[in-house]
Amino acid sequence: xxxxxxxxxxxxxxxxxxxxAERARRKxxxxxxxxxxxxxxxxxxxxxxxxTLFYRYxxxxxxxxxxxxxxxxxxxxxxxxxAIMSERGLVSDDDLWKIQDISGMLxxxxxxxxxxxxxxxxxxxxGLSFGIGVAQGIKMRGGSGRVYVVMGDGEQDEGQxxxxxxxxxxxxxxxLIAFIEINGFQLDDSTGSVKPKxxxxxxxxxxxxxxxxxxxxxxxxxxxTIDEAIKAKAPVVIFANTVRGKGFPVIENxxxxxxxxxxxxxxxxxx
Amino acid sequence: xxxxxxxxRDTFGKLLVEMGEKLKDIVVxxxxxxxxxxxxxxKEKFPDRYFNVGISEQDMIDFAAGLxxxxxxxxxxxxxxxxxxxxxxxxxxxxRMNLDxxxxxxxxxxxxSGDGSSHQCLExxxxxxxxxxxxxxxxxxxxxxxRSFPVxxxxxxxxxxxxxxxxxxxxxxxxxEYDFKLGKAYVLKEGDDVAIMGAGVVxxxxxxxxxxxxxxxxxxxxxxxxxxxxxDEQTIEYYARKTGRIVTIEEHSIYGxxxxxxxxxxxxxxxxxxxxxxxxxFGRSARSQRDLLDFYGINYKSIxxxxxxxxx
Numbered sequence: 316x317x318x319x320x321x322x323x324x325x326x327x328x329x330x331x332x333x334x335x336a337e338r339a340r341r342k343x344x345x346x347x348x349x350x351x352x353x354x355x356x357x358x359x360x361x362x363x364x365x366x367t368l369f370y371r372y373x374x375x376x377x378x379x380x381x382x383x384x385x386x387x388x389x390x391x392x393x394x395x396x397x398a399i400m401s402e403r404g405l406v407s408d409d410d411l412w413k414i415q416d417i418s419g420m421l422x423x424x425x426x427x428x429x430x431x432x433x434x435x436x437x438x439x440x441x442g443l444s445f446g447i448g449v450a451q452g453i454k455m456r457g458g459s460g461r462v463y464v465v466m467g468d469g470e471q472d473e474g475q476x477x478x479x480x481x482x483x484x485x486x487x488x489x490x491l492i493a494f495i496e497i498n499g500f501q502l503d504d505s506t507g508s509v510k511p512k513x514x515x516x517x518x519x520x521x522x523x524x525x526x527x528x529x530x531x532x533x534x535x536x537x538x539x540t541i542d543e544a545i546k547a548k549a550p551v552v553i554f555a556n557t558v559r560g561k562g563f564p565v566i567e568n569x570x571x572x573x574x575x576x577x578x579x580x581x582x583x584x585x586x
Numbered sequence: 587x588x589x590x591x592x593x594x595r596d597t598f599g600k601l602l603v604e605m606g607e608k609l610k611d612i613v614v615x616x617x618x619x620x621x622x623x624x625x626x627x628x629k630e631k632f633p634d635r636y637f638n639v640g641i642s643e644q645d646m647i648d649f650a651a652g653l654x655x656x657x658x659x660x661x662x663x664x665x666x667x668x669x670x671x672x673x674x675x676x677x678x679x680x681x682r683m684n685l686d687x688x689x690x691x692x693x694x695x696x697x698x699s700g701d702g703s704s705h706q707c708l709e710x711x712x713x714x715x716x717x718x719x720x721x722x723x724x725x726x727x728x729x730x731x732x733r734s735f736p737v738x739x740x741x742x743x744x745x746x747x748x749x750x751x752x753x754x755x756x757x758x759x760x761x762x763e764y765d766f767k768l769g770k771a772y773v774l775k776e777g778d779d780v781a782i783m784g785a786g787v788v789x790x791x792x793x794x795x796x797x798x799x800x801x802x803x804x805x806x807x808x809x810x811x812x813x814x815x816x817x818d819e820q821t822i823e824y825y826a827r828k829t830g831r832i833v834t835i836e837e838h839s840i841y842g843x844x845x846x847x848x849x850x851x852x853x854x855x856x857x858x859x860x861x862x863x864x865x866x867x868f869g870r871s872a873r874s875q876r877d878l879l880d881f882y883g884i885n886y887k888s889i890x891x892x893x894x895x896x897x898x
Contacts, residue, residue, distance in 0.1 A: 435679070443648075446652060447649050447652060448653040448655070449655055451653060452652060452656025453656060478640070478644055482642060
């Protein structure tokens with residue numbers, strides 16, 4: 316897995332990514348049979364980004380400076396991460412269906428005791444700072460690893476993001492690629508009605524980040540954007556337009572995170 | 587009052603450089619208080635291993651966590667009070683992942699006397715000791731720093747909170763022969779009628795109180811707890827049994843601090859009457875740390891009156 320950056324995508328690989336994403340999407344929705352409190356909407360917003368990163372970019376390995384790191388700063392999208400991890404063979408189906416259960420391994424938010432999780436998250440606004448520390452450590456040791464951080468748009472309300480945003484530029488970290496998913500919703504309401512967000516790309520650009528945009532559900536768009544990000548000589552932030560609840564019509568593009576097992580069953584039977 | 591050649595922070599600053607020479611993985615991170623905390627001594631020697639992240643305490647913690655994840659040994663240096671701004675980051679990143687990050691705070695307690703209550707930190711022991719995986723160490727004086735800090739950097743892994751003051755540093759443990767060991771208390775004076783226990787610069791008052799009590803025919807043990815978490819349960823129990831009464835002293839709130847930690851052990855192992863000398867509110871400005879300790883009654887006089895109360 317990984318290390319495919321810069322290689323043009325074949326139709327075969329594109330179809331493979333689509334299939335993986337679709338299976339992961341169904342797994343997230345199927346988790347609703349077992350637990351109705353998981354954040355399905357936010358997870359479905361992240362599926363294609365995670366699929367692309369893990370199947371084309373993130374280099375595995377044990378050496379902390381010559382492998383890539385993946386930090387799910389929007390930790391509530393853990394079901395999406397776990398679904399991709401199950402596709403990669405890191406967790407079993409049995410683990411998946413025991414998500415959040417007292418007897419299960421998979422926590423409501425990522426924990427480093429789960430194989431394949433690089434940072435324990437769940438409290439918003441912390442992933443980028445951790446990523447900066449890792450990226451700096453890699454640079455100091457002369458490693459080749461890159462750091463990928465995925466954040467949400469609501470998460471941008473956190474003051475720590477400002478601290479981190481300015482810090483990464485001060486350190487000139489060109490081995491750091493951040494995503495901000497623009498799905499338009501945070502916990503209570505649409506992002507715009509809670510706090511304006513439209514100025515964000517201007518802010519990141521002004522501070523000194525290379526700012527890119529993409530369609531966060533389109534593999535071609537994701538791949539061409541990440542390929543460009545990798546070539547940059549500055550920290551890069553990719554604003555990825557996504558849809559909360561993407562592909563699950565009963566909650567799609569609403570602030571609703573959850574749905575019933577019945578809705579999940581209907582979707583899985585018809586889709 | 588006997589003086590020390592170095593203040594608490596100067597001693598720490600110099601020792602940090604020595605440790606940096608010995609351990610190449612040490613990196614020092616601060617949030618724009620490098621000069622006041624003496625972390626900047628390290629910068630002069632090892633500019634590439636020194637990071638001032640700016641006035642960004644929250645980012646500083648997760649940044650240190652990230653450096654630790656790539657194999658470095660980060661020492662985060664900040665004023666005690668402003669590190670508490672990032673308590674949640676310490677909790678959710680460093681403690682939760684059990685990362686090898688050391689927190690060294692200067693300006694603890696009332697030691698930033700002039701700046702007043704916004705800068706004085708009387709809540710940190712309580713906030714740190716509640717965290718899983720976190721260790722809490724409070725040296726009494728520069729000699730105690732020289733005894734403990736090298737061991738902490740060389741031998742102890744995982745999150746650790748190390749509480750250092752500023753200038754005020756009466757001599758307490760100079761010339762005493764003991765090695766620092768995690769979870770081990772040290773007896774500064776033996777006595778039978780009461781045990782005075784505490785940590786930090788206020789142990790000077792504990793020794794002074796013991797001297798005064800001696801004149802009244804009351805013999806007091808004085809215990810330097812030094813390691814607040816883990817705490818030396820055996821020694822605490824031994825002196826509870828031996829003396830039958832305990833007075834604790836701390837430059838910190840009595841709610842959740844050192845007195846609370848001792849009482850948790852005492853009620854479990856051998857309940858005896860206790861009194862708590864410490865803060866119950868915020869501080870205020872003063873020209874010296876000593877003025878504040880006297881103003882709030884965190885001194886030998888309060889220890890003596892507490893002992894007299896227990897002996898009634």
